[in-house]
Amino acid sequence: MVRATIKPNSRKGPLVEVADDGTLTLYVRAPAVEGKANKAAIELLATHFGVSRSAVRLSAGATSRFKRFEVDI
Known part of the structure; x- marks a missing residue:
């Protein structure tokens, strides 16, 4: 699990x-729209970890700046 803060725009x-x-x-x-x-x-x-986009999933925080991602490495 990867914890991340998003800075849109x-x-x-x-x-x-x-x-x-x-x-x-x-x-x-x-932008943080749609x-x-x-x-x-x-x-x-996906680029940072060198995996395909399908290997990265948003697990929590869809509408928050603070998110958790699961990455299949």
Whole structure:
């Protein structure tokens, strides 16, 4: 399980930053509308971990900035 904070509409992204406690901060350019930021976060995590998009699932926090993802590595 991966804990992440999403920063939608970010000019800095797409970027993944890893904190000391292991949580990730995901900077995505997509807006937080109609699940676009969630989809962008899944694609970004898949690229970061080197897996396919289907290996990354949002397990909690669909409408929150704080999310949990499951990644099949």
